Structures are given as C-alpha cells and as structure tokens.
Amino acid sequence: QKEVEQDPGPLSVPEGAIVSLNCTYSNSAFQYFMWYRQYSRKGPELLMYTYSSGNKEDGRFTAQVDKSSKYISLFIRDSQPSDSATYLCAMSASSASKIIFGSGTRLSIRP
Amino acid sequence: DSGVTQTPKHLITATGQRVTLRCSPRSGDLSVYWYQQSLDQGLQFLIQYYNGEERAKGNILERFSAQQFPDLHSELNLSSLELGDSALYFCASSPPGHSPRSGELFFGEGSRLTVL
Numbered sequence: 001q002k003e004v005e006q007d008p009g010p011l012s013v014p015e016g017a018i019v020s021l022n023c024t025y026s027n028s029a030f031q032y033f034m035w036y037r038q039y040s041r042k043g044p045e046l047l048m049y050t051y052s053s054g055n056k057e058d059g060r061f062t063a064q065v066d067k068s069s070k071y072i073s074l075f076i077r078d079s080q081p082s083d084s085a086t087y088l089c090a091m092s093a094s095s096a097s098k099i100i101f102g103s104g105t106r107l108s109i110r111p
Numbered sequence: 112d113s114g115v116t117q118t119p120k121h122l123i124t125a126t127g128q129r130v131t132l133r134c135s136p137r138s139g140d141l142s143v144y145w146y147q148q149s150l151d152q153g154l155q156f157l158i159q160y161y162n163g164e165e166r167a168k169g170n171i172l173e174r175f176s177a178q179q180f181p182d183l184h185s186e187l188n189l190s191s192l193e194l195g196d197s198a199l200y201f202c203a204s205s206p207p208g209h210s211p212r213s214g215e216l217f218f219g220e221g222s223r224l225t226v227l
Binding site: 006008034036042043044045046049088090097098099100101102103104 | 113115144146152153154155156159166167169201203215216217218219220221
C-alpha cells in the first residue's frame with residue numbers, strides 16, 4: 001500500500017465549476033500537508049501549505065485536512081482554463097523530514 | 112523562476128551508460144532533495160541532503176548515488192542505465208529550519224533522461 005493515494009484522473013470540468021481534489025494517506029505521523037501544481041514540462045510549485053487539521057483559504061483555493069480520517073482535499077472555486085495542470089498532494093511528518101507526494105491528478109478546465 | 116538550477120535539461124544516452132545530473136539550490140537553502148517522475152509512478156522521493164549530509168533515503172536504486180558538496184550544489188549519479196530509468200529527475204531545495212517557509216520545496220525545471 002502506498003503511503004499517499006491520489007486519484008490520477010484525468011478530471012475535466014467546465015470553466016467556472018468547483019473542483020474537488022483529494023488524497024488519502026496511511027501514515028498518522030504526517031503533520032504537514034501541501035498541494036503542488038505542475039504545468040506541463042515544468043517543475044511543481046507550491047500552492048497551499050497547511051499544518052495539522054483544519055481549513056486554509058487563499059483566494060479561489062481552499063485546503064482541508066481531516067487527520068482523523070487521514071484525508072485531505074483541495075477545492076478550486078470559479079475554475080479557470082489557466083488552472084489546467086497536474087495537482088499533487090504532498091505530506092511530511094516534520095518540516096525537516098522527507099516529503100512524500102501523491103501520484104498527481106491531471107485537471108483540465110474546459111472554456 | 113524558483114531559483115533552483117538543474118543541468119542538463121535533456122539527456123539521451125544508451126543502456127549501460129552512466130550520467131550525472133547537477134543541481135544548484137536556491138541561495139540560502141541548505142536542503143536538497145532528488146525526485147524521479149515517470150508517467151506510471153508519479154513523483155518518487157529518492158534522497159535528501161542537508162548541508163552536505165544525507166538526511167533521508169527513499170526508493171533509490173543501488174545503481175544510483177548522490178552527494179551534496181561544500182558549496183551546497185548536488186549531483187545525482189545514475190549508472191548501468193536501463194530503459195526503465197527514463198524519466199524526469201527533479202531537484203528541489205528548501206529553506207533552513209528556522210525559516211517561516213521551511214519544509215516548502217522549490218523545484219527546478221527537471222532533467223529529462225531518455226535511455227535508448
């Protein structure tokens with residue numbers, strides 16, 4: 001069993017829709033949770049960074065962490081074609097330990 | 112631009128050969144991470160260095176080795192290459208532990224390795 005599971009998609013939604021991306025994990029030691037966005041032929045870039053459980057909002061993006069269920073989500077409101085990318089969840093046990101990534105979900109926003 | 116530099120961007124070589132990938136982290140970052148990304152495996156953690164010392168190891172093959180030098184740049188050596196080693200190899204760096212952004216990874220553009 002992988003430490004981090006993520007549905008690879010692809011996921012295609014119309015512009016303006018709300019997108020929900022999810023990951024589950026098995027290691028209860030994870031405390032730092034991240035979402036990275038990766039455009040084609042580019043390196044991943046950090047989108048959201050949260051510690052422990054709860055919600056964090058940044059513009060059209062909201063990250064949720066439910067440690068009791070070992071489940072994290074990223075919501076994108078008013079999705080735009082420019083949001084089309086691969087989204088990777090990532091997590092680690094501490095700020096200094098290795099970061100484990102999900103396999104990524106390929107998202108396409110249709111104009 | 113993340114500030115992390117990787118060379119070469121593209122590399123084509125034959126099975127059995129050896130290659131070296133190079134990474135220069137962002138100024139001030141002490142940690143360097145190497146990841147392998149292939150279509151069917153996602154982003155796989157290989158190895159982490161902190162200020163010249165190995166900090167954590169992932170699913171790195173014995174044919175692969177890495178090191179971080181005193182000037183903090185890092186090299187990933189891949190030897191006895193096989194077709195299955197074809198992938199995108201990313202280097203990332205992260206700020207020191209006291210930084211408010213410690214734990215955040217800044218990725219380079221990657222080195223695309225093709226083994227024929």
